[in-house]
Amino acid sequence: MDIQGLTAVVTGGASGIGAGVTRVLAKAGAKVAILDRNEALGKAMAEEVGGAAFVCDVANDESVQSALAQARETLGTARILVNCAGIDTARKITSRKTGAHAIGPMKRVIDVNLTGTLICCAHASHAMLDLEPLDEDGERGVLINIASIAAFNAPNGQAVYGASKAGVVGAAVPLARDLARYGIRVMTIAPGLFDTPLAGTMDEALTAKVLRNALFPKRKGRPEELGNLVQHICENQMLNASTIRLDAGFF
Numbered sequence: 216m217d218i219q220g221l222t223a224v225v226t227g228g229a230s231g232i233g234a235g236v237t238r239v240l241a242k243a244g245a246k247v248a249i250l251d252r253n254e255a256l257g258k259a260m261a262e263e264v265g266g267a268a269f270v271c272d273v274a275n276d277e278s279v280q281s282a283l284a285q286a287r288e289t290l291g292t293a294r295i296l297v298n299c300a301g302i303d304t305a306r307k308i309t310s311r312k313t314g315a316h317a318i319g320p321m322k323r324v325i326d327v328n329l330t331g332t333l334i335c336c337a338h339a340s341h342a343m344l345d346l347e348p349l350d351e352d353g354e355r356g357v358l359i360n361i362a363s364i365a366a367f368n369a370p371n372g373q374a375v376y377g378a379s380k381a382g383v384v385g386a387a388v389p390l391a392r393d394l395a396r397y398g399i400r401v402m403t404i405a406p407g408l409f410d411t412p413l414a415g416t417m418d419e420a421l422t423a424k425v426l427r428n429a430l431f432p433k434r435k436g437r438p439e440e441l442g443n444l445v446q447h448i449c450e451n452q453m454l455n456a457s458t459i460r461l462d463a464g465f466f
């Protein structure tokens with residue numbers, strides 16, 4: 216897929232990893248629609264890259280449908296969807312000090328990280344069905360979901376977050392199976408620690424401990440490094456139905 220001139224939707228595109236993806240795709244010539252709950256940051260990013268921003272809560276089906284419809288009217292139907300919107304939680308499932316994990320925050324993390332990703336995949340891919348294929352192979356589009364290495368080996372306090380991301384990883388193969396007949400590929404990226412506002416909420420000691428576990432380089436990833444992988448996935452048609460770890464060899 217040649218990105219030049221295509222429309223891309225980036226959820227969570229106002230900040231961090233999503234902002235990195237937005238910048239890389241815009242530089243490659245895409246018209247980028249940012250779907251984010253943060254209106255001010257979304258607008259600022261859209262102005263920076265010459266795209267458009269739409270307020271959206273990815274966990275809310277109506278909100279997603281409305282934002283995607285507005286994005287379609289403004290920039291055309293997206294052939295690229297990158298699901299970056301996500302939230303973190305760090306709390307043990309129970310402890311004598313904190314008690315059992317509250318159900319409200321538990322559900323919200325699953326709703327945003329997992330259900331939100333699936334809602335966006337459903338509506339964005341449905342709109343792609345009406346598009347003409349781009350080439351003789353019949354490619355119509357690509358969906359790229361951002362999970363986390365927490366899907367495979369999350370530290371304590373991350374049972375809920377890890378479960379939400381494991382769900383995203385688990386969805387890659389069946390989503391790709393559902394959409395193969397329409398020429399739509401599905402890939403997942405599982406990042407290690409990246410330099411974003413979300414990662415900045417981790418305390419310094421824990422950050423240092425996490426980085427010690429990376430083989431090389433022992434630093435946080437840069438959002439544009441993840442954006443570069445997104446660009447490559449778009450351009451390389453043989454990438455489908457799998458999850459790529461982008462973590463500097465983290466164990």
Ligand SMILES: NC(=O)c1ccc[n+]([C@@H]2O[C@H](COP(=O)([O-])OP(=O)(O)OC[C@H]3O[C@@H](n4cnc5c(N)ncnc54)[C@H](O)[C@@H]3O)[C@@H](O)[C@H]2O)c1
Pocket residue numbers: 226227228229230231232233250251252253256271272273274299300301302303327328331361362363364405406407408409410411412413414
């Ligand atoms: N930063 C890391 O180290 C890291 C590592 C692994 C995975 N991830 C994942 O990468 C993704 C991006 O994380 P980040 O570090 O860039 O975080 P971030 O907080 O910098 O950016 C997340 C963006 O998502 C938006 N968002 C949150 N909830 C939303 C909702 N319900 N609807 C619409 N937009 C919403 C926020 O407004 C924000 O702009 C997340 O899914 C996160 O779990 C991050």
